[in-house]
Amino acid sequence: MSYIEDFEQWKDRIEAVPLNEVKLPNKPIDEYVLSVNTLAIDANEDREALGGAGMDVNLIDELTPLSSALSYLQAQWMSIFRAREEAVVEWNEQAPEAFKFRDELLHHFSFAYRNRDDVNKKVARIREGNSQADMVQDLLEIAVLGEKYPDPLNAIKFDLALLPEARTLSHSMSELLAAANGAADDGNQTKVLRDKAFTLLFQKDSIIREYGRYVFWKDEDRRSRYYR
Known part of the structure; x- marks a missing residue:
């Protein structure tokens, strides 16, 4: 057999x-x-x-x-x-840039929405937590928030093309994180x-x-x- x-x-x-x-x-x-x-x-x-x-x-x-x-x-x-193991290596290679991208977006958002208390509170909430899973979720929430309130972003000449990029990156990093963690469980x-x-x-x-x-x-x- x-x-x-x-x-x-x-x-x-x-x-x-x-x-x-x-x-x-x-x-x-x-x-x-x-x-x-x-x-x-x-x-x-x-x-x-x-x-x-x-x-x-x-x-x-x-x-x-x-x-x-x-x-x-x-x-x-x-x-x-x-x-x-391959996913872990790939995550370790890509995660630093993804965290950096998340932080840069939050920097722009904090300034753009500085006069919008309601939206700025949402930005502050997104800043909470700094785990791998937080970063993945943050990128998605940043994209959703920016798409919902684009005018303040336009006012500071923010490149709105970064929003779908954040959404795409969130999806790919989510899959990579799942692959890196999923099989580790006994x-x-x-x-x-x-x-x-x-x-x-x-x-x-x-x-x-x-x-x-x-x-x-x-x-x-x-x-x-x-x-x-």
């Missing part, structure tokens, strides 16, 4: 793993999958001996497809994670599934290794196959 077919085969059982039982990977997934696939080969050779000790030998057959499903989910998660569904798949595989892997060390306690060479 393909990676995605193995995932679809195991999807329901992976999702069924309780969150309170989820174990986070303690080594790179590719290294772990390699060790599990090696175990699948070794344990299959010892199938009769392991089964004779009471182990469910179906566990051996589940290792490879489940590890394939884990590899699929890891690839999906890393794609999201790398996209987030609750990201893809990461949760990856961790659940690891947990399920680790449980099966641990049972087989436990039986292997028990069965081959007098055979150091064969017992060594069942250590991590």
Whole structure:
């Protein structure tokens, strides 16, 4: 089967793993999958001996497809994670100019609306807060305010073309901020599934290794196959 077919085969059982039982990977997934696939080969050779000790030998057959499903989910998660890393880099490159643009617009607005108490209060409110999300929202509110009250801006020769520019910048920075922050949450569904798949595989892997060390306690060479 393909990676995605193995995932679809195991999807329901992976999702069924309780969150309170989820174990986070303690080594790179590719290294772990390699060790599990090696175990699948070794344990299959010892199938009769392991089964004779009471182990469910179906566990051996589940290792490879489940590890394939884990590899699929890891690839999906890393794609999201790398996209987030790229968005963070892009945000860090663009944000300083966006903040500077926001501050310059507020400077012009404060002067243009200095004699309009009602509007100037709105400008003062926009100035409140200086977080990343504040900046994104400020650019949009500045555009809306300027479009609603253009005359004072025209009076100081303000370039009204900067208003749609602020609106466009707000939209693009909003998308960039969402991309930079969205996948960072440990609750990201893809990461949760990856961790659940690891947990399920680790449980099966641990049972087989436990039986292997028990069965081959007098055979150091064969017992060594069942250590991590």
